[in-house]
């Protein structure tokens with residue numbers, strides 16, 4: 014997708030990107046070679062051609078499979094450096110990146126290896142490219158809450174590198190309420206809270222209600238299904254709970270990429286930011302997501318307002334927020 018000059022030049026903030034979802038097939042091959050791993054496919058294009066997601070589980074299968082090449086601190090450094098370089102090239106100024114430690118500790122890679130590689134990339138990217146970033150640690154909701162709690166405790170020595178916690182992976186049958194105690198402890202430890210409520214999941218409205226009322230989440234990742242419940246929309250608008258929406262990601266699963274819902278919610282006073290989710294898998298970084306919205310008929314002012322919403326919803330300091338709005 015060719016980016017217009019307007020989209021390219023717009024200063025951006027990204028609040029919903031999974032660092033493991035930025036693993037491009039070319040880097041996957043390079044890391045496989047470095048680590049002596051033989052991949053099923055012969056070329057990066059064959060990897061891309063194998064992506065055919067119809068729902069969240071079919072995406073997640075490819076996403077977790079792809080991570081097998083991430084083994085060393087240098088691998089995580091290269092992964093995060095590639096994403097931050099790409100984001101900076103699209104005029105992203107500030108990013109809050111998700112990472113999934115359990116996707117790595119569950120296959121024998123230490124928490125320290127993962128976070129120290131990502132952190133080193135963040136420091137270098139800020140120094141060399143001027144892009145400021147922080148981390149949100151996600152718990153995998155298809156593992157037991159006890160494993161999430163153990164991961165939370167393991168994260169505490171690194172808490173000064175982590176802004177908040179979230180909940181991701183397969184939502185069907187894994188409601189936010191199962192993780193209430195984990196989030197309560199995370200809040201006590203000073204982490205800010207967000208939670209995936211993916212699009213078109215069974216019991217979607219129930220899950221969004223739990224995230225707001227039981228978890229006390231500050232934001233909802235995706236969450237556009239609230240359009241189905243007018244009282245919830247009013248509550249979210251009044252409470253200033255923002256939605257981090259990812260139209261191209263949503264378009265694989267839901268026709269129209271939830272653009273109509275985004276427009277409706279914005280019209281009802283809900284803060285909505287635009288993001289890329291897993292750009293290497295869904296085929297679009299934040300710029301392509303803005304372009305997708307333009308091509309779906311929104312105007313430039315709508316995109317400028319989404320950038321302002323992203324700054325307002327972000328967990329940046331008041332000083333940094335003022336800088337990001339200049």
Ligand code: ADE
Nearest residue numbers: 031181182209211290291
């Ligand atoms: N993990 C990575 N991307 C995700 C998404 N969009 N939803 C849930 N879990 C994820």
Ligand code: ZN
Nearest residue numbers: 029031234290
């Ligand atoms: Zn996501």
